[in-house]
Amino acid sequence: MPKPTTKTPVRRELVMNQLMEAAERLFAQKGVAGTSLQELADAVGLTRTAIYHYIRGKEDILETLVEGFTLRTARDLRRLAASNTGSAMDRLREAVTGMALIVAQHPQRFRLLLTSEGAFPEPLAKQYRRARRETLAALEELMVQAIKEGSCRPVDPELAAFALVGVSNWVAFWYPRPEGAGAAEPERLAASLADIALQGVLSERTASGDGVAHVIGLLRDDLGRLERMLEGS
Known part of the structure; x- marks a missing residue:
């Protein structure tokens, strides 16, 4: 079997994961502006020239963070809010589970996203802010749909949307833990957290x-x- 090269998808994915892990550590220690491309290259065993086969600059790492969390979540929630499949409560539960899962899978990387907001180039910052607004709007729409179908109590949809986002995001600051609920695998933890979070809005009919x-x-x-x-x- 031929050895993966810089041009193969397997090799690229491997190096990008290594670069993201290095960025998590270096950006947390020194900040985005204080971290050089040479330091990122050294951290993954690349030369300054070779690193350009994978990223054009630190902005590419920031774009990967925004795409992997914020833009992806906005797309998923817009799809769920626009769907006619299943009940609104089922789609709302899927939305909250998905938000918690993506954070639980990469908690340190999500913290890096939050702490790097000030370093986003303006075009990326605009995408980021728009996606966050779309996420909240989709959650609010799902809440409105669930209230109309009777599966949710008539709570303030906007306030509920903020609360559900907060519950999901907070996972990054306590997960994983070696014992208790924090020791569960990300999928089981996300599903349990969604159940707990939605208990506060469920209609008494349930x-x-x-x-x-x-x-x-x-x-x-x-x-x-x-x-x-x-x-x-």
């Missing part, structure tokens, strides 16, 4: 309950929701 008082309460919720819909129409 909880067990019977009797006249429970039914009257549900009818009152429906009436209140209908009134709010009519006021907004």
